[in-house]
Amino acid sequence: MKKTLLSIAAFTSLAFGATDAQIADFFSKILPPDASFNIISKKDVGNGFEQVTFEIKGQMDGKEVSQKDIIFTNGDFFAPDIISLKDGSSLKDQAQKALSSQSLLPLLKAEKKEYIISVGNDPKKPTEYMFTDPECPYCRAELARIEQELKDKNLKMVLTPVHDRSALEKAALIYKEVAKAKSDSEKVKIMRKYYAPSAKVEKGSVSDAEVARLEELRSKYFQAGLKSVPYKIMAE
Template sequence: MKKIALGLVFVLGIASSAFGDFDKNFKQGIKELTNIDVEIQVKKKLKSFNGEYFVIGRTKKGDIFPVIVSQDGKYFIGLSSVMNFSKDDSKMIMEEINKAGEAKMKEDSKALNALFEEFKESDFVVLKGEKENLPTKIVVTDPDCPYCRKHLKDVESQLKEANLKLIFAPVHDENAFIKAQLILNATAKAKDNAAKIAILRKYYNDIKLSEKEKKTDIKQVKYTTEKIFNSGLIDGVPFVFDVE
């Protein structure tokens, strides 16, 4: 999941041209730097630096980022290991970052559960784990993604620990969409894990598609791909989610 970004870790100091209170100046400064609207999730005065604040900002998408901000909110700097914080400040900063991170994870988990519940069972390739009562992992994947291919290599080992539900969201060209749809079509008729895995491995390779295969209707995979990436919760593959 996207955690912290906006390039702020490397910002040495940005001035905002805005005037007014702290919140307004800080938000305006971030907007000028990144063109992203943010809110202040945490604001705590530091003992280590005169008049400065520790702030955790939050974007509309829920991404969080920690910064040190001047008293008027016009200047800010990303956290750095060379900063000399007091013990109290160091403890407070770590606690607030951990709390914000945990809250973000809970929100993301709830949103991801809701997202995947909207798909039909036929949108997934379901591989049953080797034991009863195993947890379930959802894998967002792409037949032409090198990292997805690597992830598939030890799928049998993964099935010792969890049930797997694969759903496709290709990030490559149309061939990847066709392969994904061919996998869905073929695995729907497969009777067991071994047959499904053989189908997956067939298409998770640089194979040449036949003219007949190239005419495959890929609407189903286009739908899952658009829904997944338009959610703003996932921005790459492979993506693995532990179902609660």
């Protein structure tokens, strides 16, 4: 659902020189005229590859937005990702998690309490943030095993639906009901009610203003670098 200024995957077979000037020149030719391209950092990741982190700024829906992304260069070629044949791990996933932490954690720390559902409060356990959507099947699977997760960590969940209005309405109702919950088990029960595939929202139970606030909430995080749900990030 998320719009992006550029889809890197479309350029996996293109070749160009790996100097800063050549990379910038290449992207300047394929970006919209009002967009700007800036290399943030370059890092040697071994086997002749260099990780290049960059930022693109431009206009989208009348607003100025920025998008940070990563490519890997080797001589005159670049690739959107490097996958290990030994364990299937993605070098880009690892790099993006680190990049996301830099942009998402400050927002999470400053977030209003009403938009964070806290489950678990054990000071001896680490705390993990999770972005989630009541209509996402993978998010439902995460919620199904939440009791197991809570054995090892505390969770702070932020509802950032990628689906349409019905998902935003469910998120609004979850926040409203969770605010009155007196225990973690009550919070989980409320979430499971609205995460159920059969869950319906009664017409008129959520106002346009409430939907707009949830739309603004999710947009803030996706513009900051969130790319999908469920997405987890450890608190510092």
